Ligand SMILES: O=P(O)(O)O[C@H]1O[C@H](CO)[C@@H](O)[C@H]1O
């Protein structure tokens with residue numbers, strides 16, 4: 031049995047990378063700053079005291095974070111030896127966005143520049159929006175600016191419901207996001223409009239990473255809440271990833287949560303939907319019971335990023351980390367000979383950092399499984415080392431980028 035399980039802790043950075051200055055992120059450290067706030071008693075909502083991650087610590091998380099961030103995050107007292115291979119990786123891709131991070135982990139760094147919308151109002155090109163309004167049969171749009179997704183539905187949600195104009199916005203990422211009410215506007219209509227926006231961007235030659243449909247419910251700024259029916263419409267990865275190689279070889283690639291969307295359905299053989307970190311973990315455990323030899327089981331734990339990182343909610347992020355840590359023994363108990371678990375992240379999103387966007391950081395690289403001897407694998411030059419290690423483990427043709435640590 032040879033299987034790979036990739037636990038993607040979306041946005042769990044472990045310290046500003048060497049090129050963080052290019053992104054205005056020198057000093058950012060998602061993990062380090064959460065641990066500091068916890069140690070100071072500043073993250074006591076729904077939890078209390080120093081950050082407690084005993085299971086991740088035994089896998090080398092504190093040890094690797096000391097190297098990547100320059101000091102041991104407070105609360106991390108385990109001195110080894112670790113039960114896992116542990117290190118950290120810098121990103122070759124030029125963006126600190128979700129597709130870049132994910133594709134690079136699967137062996138395909140993004141070496142071109144995405145199209146980003148300017149910090150102006152209106153932010154989107156007039157001809158693009160005119161076509162979207164005409165072909166989408168809309169009375170107009172709201173927003174047309176940079177925004178945080180929860181803030182903009184609180185501000186414009188009521189006007190949206192009254193006028194039927196969808197809220198179209200972007201962020202520091204290469205994204206066009208459309209928020210609309212699931213009932214008053216309609217979920218199917220929102221998804222169709224998002225697909226249309228994807229086609230329009232492509233036909234205008236704009237290399238925008240993703241169109242994201244952001245459905246929400248509620249009837250007032252206090253009750254508006256985004257639902258689990260979010261959909262991402264990504265461009266295709268520029269080259270075959272290790273997932274494509276496994277699918278091609280007849281293996282199973284099981285997407286749990288938004289993975290399939292992030293890879294634009296490429297190289298995916300099964301899709302499991304789940305919303306929220308706990309349900310995603312449950313689905314991962316269920317997949318472990320059924321996945322055959324030569325499988326990749328790939329969940330994305332999106333709450334870290336979407337619910338806490340972007341919302342700059344330190345206590346919430348700490349709670350989610352502790353909850354994730356507490357579930358790891360369930361996963362360990364299910365591993366079979368030949369299983370290799372990889373724990374990593376796609377970028378940072380330091381909840382103590384100014385603004386609401388991602389931060390350019392190193393990501394953790396942890397690998398363990400039955401019979402594996404732990405040890406320090408140091409600083410990896412690309413996230414692609416994970417893809418290459420998976421290619422080797424599953425006896426697939428090598429990926430173009432990355433060095434195996436197995
Ligand atoms: O503020 P919200 O809508 O959550 O947007 C965030 O989510 C997007 C996709 O992950 C990112 O581009 C980021 O800006």
Ligand SMILES: [Mn+2]
Pocket residue numbers: 040041127128335376377
């Ligand atoms: Mn992400």
Ligand SMILES: [Mn+2]
Pocket residue numbers: 041128335336340379388
């Ligand atoms: Mn994000």
